[in-house]
Amino acid sequence: MSVSVDRERGFLDAIGRIADEHAAPNADAVDREARFPAETIDALRETEALSAFIPPDLGGGGVAFETIAAACYELGRRCGASAMIYAMHQIQVVTIVRHLDEAPWFEEYLRRVAGEQRLIASATSEVGTGGDMGRSVAALTPMTDSEGASFEKQAPTVSYGEHADDLFVTLRRSPDAEPSDQVVVLASRDQIKLQQTGTWDPLGMRGTCSPGFIVSAEVLPEQVLPTPFSRVSAESMVPVSHILWSHLWLGIATDAFDRARAFVRAAARQKPGETPPVALRLSHLMSELSLLRAEVSSALSEFNEASAEPGRERLSTLACALRFNNLKIAASEQAPRVCQAALGVCGIMGYKNDTPFSVGRHLRDTMSACLMVANERIHQTNASLLLIAKDV
Ligand SMILES: Cc1cc2nc3c(=O)[nH]c(=O)nc-3n(C[C@H](O)[C@H](O)[C@H](O)COP(=O)(O)OP(=O)(O)OC[C@H]3O[C@@H](n4cnc5c(N)ncnc54)[C@H](O)[C@@H]3O)c2cc1C
Numbered sequence: 001m002s003v004s005v006d007r008e009r010g011f012l013d014a015i016g017r018i019a020d021e022h023a024a025p026n027a028d029a030v031d032r033e034a035r036f037p038a039e040t041i042d043a044l045r046e047t048e049a050l051s052a053f054i055p056p057d058l059g060g061g062g063v064a065f066e067t068i069a070a071a072c073y074e075l076g077r078r079c080g081a082s083a084m085i086y087a088m089h090q091i092q093v094v095t096i097v098r099h100l101d102e103a104p105w106f107e108e109y110l111r112r113v114a115g116e117q118r119l120i121a122s123a124t125s126e127v128g129t130g131g132d133m134g135r136s137v138a139a140l141t142p143m144t145d146s147e148g149a150s151f152e153k154q155a156p157t158v159s160y161g162e163h164a165d166d167l168f169v170t171l172r173r174s175p176d177a178e179p180s181d182q183v184v185v186l187a188s189r190d191q192i193k194l195q196q197t198g199t200w201d202p203l204g205m206r207g208t209c210s211p212g213f214i215v216s217a218e219v220l221p222e223q224v225l226p227t228p229f230s231r232v233s234a235e236s237m238v239p240v241s242h243i244l245w246s247h248l249w250l251g252i253a254t255d256a257f258d259r260a261r262a263f264v265r266a267a268a269r270q271k272p273g274e275t276p277p278v279a280l281r282l283s284h285l286m287s288e289l290s291l292l293r294a295e296v297s298s299a300l301s302e303f304n305e306a307s308a309e310p311g312r313e314r315l316s317t318l319a320c321a322l323r324f325n326n327l328k329i330a331a332s333e334q335a336p337r338v339c340q341a342a343l344g345v346c347g348i349m350g351y352k353n354d355t356p357f358s359v360g361r362h363l364r365d366t367m368s369a370c371l372m373v374a375n376e377r378i379h380q381t382n383a384s385l386l387l388i389a390k391d392v
Pocket residue numbers: 088121122123124125126129130131132156157158159160204205208210368369371372373374375376377380
């Protein structure tokens with residue numbers, strides 16, 4: 001076995017153990033109490049999973065992007081909130097790694113992420129622009145008495161903001177910049193002031209602990225990622241978000257299917273030799289799950305192919321934007337559909353929260369998917385792109 005195959009397999013084995021030994025046993029309490037899944041995140045830190053994607057020469061594990069996606073899927077099968085926190089952190093890491101442009105501050109920063117297993121949260125949505133990541137209201141404002149700059153951003157939802165070591169923030173480049181002329185700033189916890197503006201008692205994804213905050217900080221010029229956000233967003237942030245989210249939604253839906261199958265097998269044991277009528281529903285459910293699995297897997301392959309091309313220019317085409325937007329829309333609609341069909345199989349045993357066949361948490365967690373950047377907003381973007389795209 002090659003060193004790289006060995007490394008990927010070893011990493012996924014460790015994630016599988018964390019999913020089974022930490023995420024699964026705490027998932028119900030994390031959901032019920034809307035609390036941070038500390039046991040799982042601590043275990044991920046201990047195995048250095050937070051820096052798994054960072055290249056080895058910067059102190060990281062150097063595992064492939066598809067292995068990170070597989071890890072989100074594995075965690076999603078045991079605890080949706082833990083998987084979402086891991087996915088969001090990795091979206092930030094992958095984006096920084098892909099757009100380093102040899103910026104010394106960011107190289108040193110990634111070494112610190114690896115050495116200290118720092119957890120990165122994000123404030124890309126904003127009051128006033130909602131889930132439209134391509135526009136900002138808040139601006140990076142030069143300080144008059146130093147070379148630094150400051151900002152204050154009204155963030156409606158900052159997942160695990162209270163538990164993160166650093167924050168990845170999108171802002172207008174300067175006070176006179178257009179809303180779409182954005183930069184990414186990486187601010188550390190000791191630079192940031194967080195003023196909580198709301199509570200967090202949601203329907204699902206309760207363990208992500210995502211209230212609103214007014215986020216303010218003073219940062220140095222080198223904490224601004226060199227590449228403009230428009231490029232960062234098209235080449236990395238948007239496709240990577242949609243791929244990692246859809247992997248964890250697939251993980252949640254797969255666990256709902258597994259519970260439904262266990263229910264049907266238990267029913268079959270009651271009457272040996274007969275196929276219970278509900279098995280037919282399980283077959284329908286399996287075909288719905290296969291659709292989701294196929295979409296998630298083909299999008300990952302297409303992203304990997306386009307990323308491997310010199311210059312990664314394909315990722316900036318309208319066709320690619322539509323492709324990864326469609327992944328998000330399809331996966332976010334299909335995952336709750338699978339969970340609801342699993343509920344249809346398990347019946348009252350699935351509806352109750354305390355049976356081996358419960359799928360209420362799965363259904364509630366996946367219902368957040370179409371809101372995480374509202375699907376209607378994405379349809380609106382697609383509608384405009386479809387009018388001008390020649391390469392679709
Ligand atoms: C669990 C969870 C965790 C999150 N964590 C974070 C985080 O850590 N950091 C972060 O930055 N963001 C995060 N978000 C994302 C973010 O908070 C929301 O996506 C964003 O605030 C959108 O707000 P909104 O639902 O009001 O949608 P908006 O985009 O403001 O839309 C409001 C309503 O208008 C509709 N709408 C919007 N545009 C159109 C249109 N063109 N046509 C028709 N209808 C339209 C939408 O469907 C929606 O019903 C998270 C979201 C979730 C669900």
